[in-house]
Amino acid sequence: MNLRPKPVRGALLLAAVACLGWGLSLESPASRTAARAWVFTPAWEPGAGLPGEPPAVPRVTPVAPEPLPPCLEPVRTQVIRPRTREWKSIIVHHSAGIRGNAEEIGRLHREERGWDGLGYHFVIGNGNGAPLGGVEVGYRWLDQSHGAHAGTEEHNQFGIGICVVGNYEEAEFPEEAYVSLRELTSWLARRYAISPDRILPHSAVRPDPTACPGRNFPLERLRRDVEEDLRK
Numbered sequence: 070m071n072l073r074p075k076p077v078r079g080a081l082l083l084a085a086v087a088c089l090g091w092g093l094s095l096e097s098p099a100s101r102t103a104a105r106a107w108v109f110t111p112a113w114e115p116g117a118g119l120p121g122e123p124p125a126v127p128r129v130t131p132v133a134p135e136p137l138p139p140c141l142e143p144v145r146t147q148v149i150r151p152r153t154r155e156w157k158s159i160i161v162h163h164s165a166g167i168r169g170n171a172e173e174i175g176r177l178h179r180e181e182r183g184w185d186g187l188g189y190h191f192v193i194g195n196g197n198g199a200p201l202g203g204v205e206v207g208y209r210w211l212d213q214s215h216g217a218h219a220g221t222e223e224h225n226q227f228g229i230g231i232c233v234v235g236n237y238e239e240a241e242f243p244e245e246a247y248v249s250l251r252e253l254t255s256w257l258a259r260r261y262a263i264s265p266d267r268i269l270p271h272s273a274v275r276p277d278p279t280a281c282p283g284r285n286f287p288l289e290r291l292r293r294d295v296e297e298d299l300r301k
């Protein structure tokens with residue numbers, strides 16, 4: 070399935086502009102609950118870091134703006150990604166609820182966990198609260214900032230967090246969500262040279278036991294399919 074026509078909910082909402090002396094334009098922290106785009110920097114310099122974050126550390130490589138997966142093309146023209154991280158793994162989650170989207174999950178993370186906002190980098194909808202198979206881009210991806218999803222420092226710093234809405238301990242994994250997950254994961258794996266065996270369920274990295282992303286998450290199928298995609 071081609072993801073291109075799917076809406077990227079919220080990502081096209083432009084942030085309120087605040088000139089912070091960095092030459093960057095950012096929305097206010099209060100709105101950091103969801104996927105969003107920001108408007109740009111005429112004056113950013115590699116290694117300068119971002120407002121609200123510590124300066125870039127050596128492990129974070131300053132490079133030219135990052136591309137987005139082709140399926141997220143609508144966001145491209147509105148986003149500047151000033152640097153990338155050395156992503157090393159892809160961590161798959163489920164939301165464990167029956168409905169949701171990046172905005173709702175982000176609000177929950179902010180209000181109940183005290184995080185800045187959405188802990189994941191991407192959210193894939195299950196048709197209940199967001200389009201089935203639709204991919205939402207979180208601000209952490211646009212910022213190339215660490216996640217708040219894994220439960221370990223390493224995987225929060227260098228693991229890309231993808232949450233599929235739904236509870237896959239109970240429900241079957243929707244094929245439409247799988248197709249989107251495969252396309253996104255394959256793109257990320259190719260772009261960041263992440264081997265398929267570094268596609269991990271949350272349960273494999275979190276120190277405390279968790280069922281996330283559920284027994285019906287098709288890990289081995291995803292690894293095989295990504296491996297196949299990488300050979301193309």
Ligand SMILES: [Zn+2]
Nearest residue numbers: 162163271281
């Ligand atoms: Zn999880």
